[in-house]
Amino acid sequence: MSGGAALRRGWRSPAATALTAVATCTALGALSGLLAGGAWALHAVLAVAGAALVVGGTRSLTRSTWLPSAVGLVVSAYALLAWYATPPGGNPLVVGPGTVEHAGTLVQQAAQLIETSVVPMAVWPPVEMILVAAAVLVFLAADLLAVGCGMPALTGIAYVAVWTPAVVLGFPGSTWALAATGFCYLLLLALAQPPVARDRSRRRAGVVLAGAAGLVAVTLAAGPVVAAVPAWSWVDLPDVGTGAVGPVRLADDLDLRDSLRDQSSQVVLTYTVDRLDDDAEGPAATAGLVGPLRSFTLRDFDGRSWQREPGEDLAEWDPQRLLASDPALVGAEPDPARGTLTAVDVRVGALREQRLPISTFPRTVAIDGPWTYDAVRDEVVSRNRTDPGGEYEMVVEVPELAPDLLRASAGDVPEEAQAYLDVPETDHTDDLRALAAEITAGATTAYDQALALQTYFRDGTQFRYDTSVDSGDSDDAVWDFLESRRGYCVQFATSMTVLARTLGIPARLGVGFLPGELGTDRTYRVTGADAHAWPELYFPGTGWVRFEPTPAVQTGPPPSWSNPFNAATPTTAPTTSAPQVTSNPSTAPTTAPAPDSQGGLPGVVGDPRNRGPLIAVGALLVAAAAAAWFVLRRRRRAPDRLAPEVAWDRLRDRLRRAGVTWSDAHTPRQAVAAVRSQVVERRGRPLGRDADAALVALATALERERYAPDPEAYDPAELQGWVAAVLTDVSTRAPGDARGAAGGRGTAGGRGAAGGRGAAGGRGAGPDAAAGPLPTEA
Structure with a gap:
């Protein structure tokens, strides 16, 4: 009997289906390095288990190769559509054209979320729907290959597909998941062997189990040993993000027509982040909470490059008092009533800079040496440069910048912010004004205009992050960037700054470092490759607020207050459409929906009250399938014996x-x-x-x-x-x-x-x- 015929007979058929289901569930561990925790894994396991019951039950009634898989596909699709794509107020037990249309909208939202997220990515409901559906498809493919087509060896292709994203993106998953998947795969191959006499069958089963367990054990034990062999250091592998070495200094004469020079791999800063009020409710203390560390800001742009304006009056400050871009907060004591208080302890590495990297939020700064404060630019500067090994401390007051707060910001622009409205006169200045007006058409507040601009630039289908920049054909570097649609952070940040100014919103360029990477010792590590630029826009009553137009591939998600999924425009009904940007650069994007009170997107999974009937019916279906399978197996036991x-x-x-x-x-x-x-x-x-x-x-x-x-x-x-x-x-x-x-x-x-x-x-x-x-x- 061939291996395929063996798996289609007697007890081997449900056993092979169960093994493929277990292997599919363990293979999901490949995504542990890419996705944040949540209930998505449990939901995927339940969906795969349900599909396995349906496929196994159908196969017990027919000898058809394709019918069990087809029935499993149809039943699983119906269940997933009912669970995830039921429109608000719809009946989850009836899947119709409206449900299918809503599912298409959710797929678009999932694509947008994936595009604008970084690792580890939070699993929103649209993304969870894609993950669960993919898990079911992998199981159905593996089961069809192993049991239906009698080719169990090819099931490895389905499992490799699950591991491919983690391998390609360089975020390895769980080693135990890989071992468990491999173990199930070996058992499936052993199960496909033709039956033998009972005594030899027992011996063969013992050999297979012992061999599979031994292989897994050797792999787990030998992996760290092999990785530690010094010979690996002889292999010269490409290292993205490395290049120039030596002391790092941020340039303040940024030219938009120059390509990004080699980024240094030198560690410029290391720091730790801790909450000062651990017992209080609020966000966890992370580098993402504190945000990027800004060294300086730029105001003057001539259409091609930024120039550093003359220095203002410098003064000393009290290290126990706040420094902030909002003059009303300068000199105040940190107050937990205004925001989350976070302690940041920084150690300087290979950074030779006269401007100290500090948080964009109000903060105290305690550092030894001849440092002074520029209140106009909100910078801590010195005549000397930072030295390796130097240390300084900050207490950062992270405010709760909600979209509604920024949307409600109103009032006259103060005189000191008027200088941040200048737009260079070029041959394309009027084109830029028209483009900004079209992108923000329908936006009724400065915040909504800023959000529309940011969403426009972050559309990965329209713009591409690229460190090589063409010289351009016009006298306006921003227009040239909008024509080529590729560049790096300086091009994205400058373009949003200029377009915001054409709308009457004061804007400036912030320059500093991204938060870096978290090490095993709870210390964040920032290298020269993390140098970054971003726009800061002024809102009366709030002050300067950071936005992030550079695509997620480089920067990750935008700040929480400028995330379109947190900021649905209240002037119109919330839409479930993903932001759309056409090939025409003057087309304005739409705003994506905000999370509902339960933390999900409106219309994504329907009213939670509709889940009760779904759960009850699902439980009854699973129980009925299990009972039918048990009765059929009892009836067929004697003939199959x-x-x-x-x-x-x-x-x-x-x-x-x-x-x-x-x-x-x-x-x-x-x-x-x-x-x-x-x-x-x-x-x-x-x-x-x-x-x-x-x-x-x-x-x-x-x-x-x-x-x-x-x-x-x-x-x-x-x-x-x-x-x-x-x-x-x-x-x-x-x-x-x-x-x-x-x-x-x-x-x-x-x-x-x-x-x-x-x-x-x-x-x-x-x-x-x-x-x-x-x-x-x-």
Whole structure:
């Protein structure tokens, strides 16, 4: 029996389906490095388990190759659409065109979320729908290959597909998940082996289990050892983000037409972040909470490059008091009522800078040396430069910048912010004003205009992050960037700054470092490659607020207050459409929906009250499927207990005890010849007629089961009768009995050879046909 035929018979079929389901669930551990925690994994496991029950139950009713998988696909699709895509107020038990249309909208939202997120990505409901559906598809493909098509070795392709994103993106998943998936794969291959005699089956099972467990153990134990071998250091692998080494200094003469120079891999800063009020409710203390560390800001832009304006009055400050871009907060004490108080301890590395990297939020700064404060630019500066090993401390007051707060900001622009409205006059200044107006069409507040600009630039289908920049053909570098649609942070930040100014929103350029990467010792590590630029826009009553137009591939998600999924415009009904940007750069994007009170997107999973009927019906369906499968297995247990392969192995095992043997290399017909010759050799006479006919009949049934495209079913009693006829004849030394040759019932347990169904499995073959040639081997 081939491996595929073995998996389609008896208990092996549901066992193989269960193994593919378990392997699919363990393979989901490959995504642990890419996705944040949540209930998505549990939901995926439940969906795969339900699909396995449906497929297994259907396969117990049919021998079709494709039908079980098709039924599993249809039932799973219906369940997923009902659970995730039921429109608000819709009936989750009725999946119609509206549900399908809503599912398409959710797919668009999922694509937008994936595009604008960084690792580890939070799993929003639209993304969870994609993940759960993908898990079910992987299971259905693996089960179809293993059980339906009889090609269990190819199931590895389905599991490799799950691991591909983590491998390509360089965020490895769980080692235990890989080991568990490999273990299930080995068991599936072992399960596909043809049945053997019971004693040999036990030995083979023991060898397979021991070998698989040993391989997993060796892999887990040897992995760290092999990785630690010094020889690996001899291999020169590409290291993205490295380049120039030595002291790092941020340039303040940024030219938009210059390509980004080699970024240094030197560590410029390391720092820790801790909450000062651990017992209070609020966000966790992370680098993302504190935000990027800004060294300085730029105001003057001439259409091509930024220039550093003359310095303002510098003064000393109280290290226990706040420094902030809002003059009303300068000199105030940190107050937890205004925001989350966070302690940031920084150690300087290979940074030689006269402007100290500090948080954009109000903060205290305690540092030794001749440092002074520029209140106009909100900068801490010195005549000297930072030294490696230098340390400073900040207490950052992180305010709760909600979209509603920024949307409500109103009032006159103060005189000190008026200088941040200048737009350079070029041949394309009017084009830029028109473009900004079209992008923000329908936006009624400065905040909504800023959000529309940011969403426009972050559309990864329209703009591409690229460190190589064309020289351009016009006198306006911003226009050239909008034409080429590729650049790095300086181009994105400058373009949003200029477009915001054309709308009457004061804007400036912030320059500093991204938060860096978190190490194993809870210390964040910032390198020269984390140098970054971003726009800061002024809102009366709030002050300067950071936005992030550079695509997520470089910067991750935008700040929480400028995330379109947190900031639905209240002037219009919330839409579930993902931000759309056409090839025309003047087309304005739409605003994506905000999370609802339960933390999900409106219209994503429907009203939570609708989940009760879904859960109840789902539980009833699963229980009904399980009960039906159990009843069918009970009914089929007796017929499936003895198949031709099992009967053949039973005969072989008993004949071996009588001294009649043949090799595994023998085909069934060769085994028949071997039995005949050994019986003659041992007893001096051939097998009896009925016994010989029974032997040929069993061998014929075996070949048909192994090689026929659609083998017929045999009565277990008939198979047992053939085995008994051969064993009875071999074990007795009495002359052979010719009963059954002329008709009547033969001792082989089947019908007479001359009429009806012959002992050889043919149709009325006659006496001579019983010992005739077997069918040609496939």
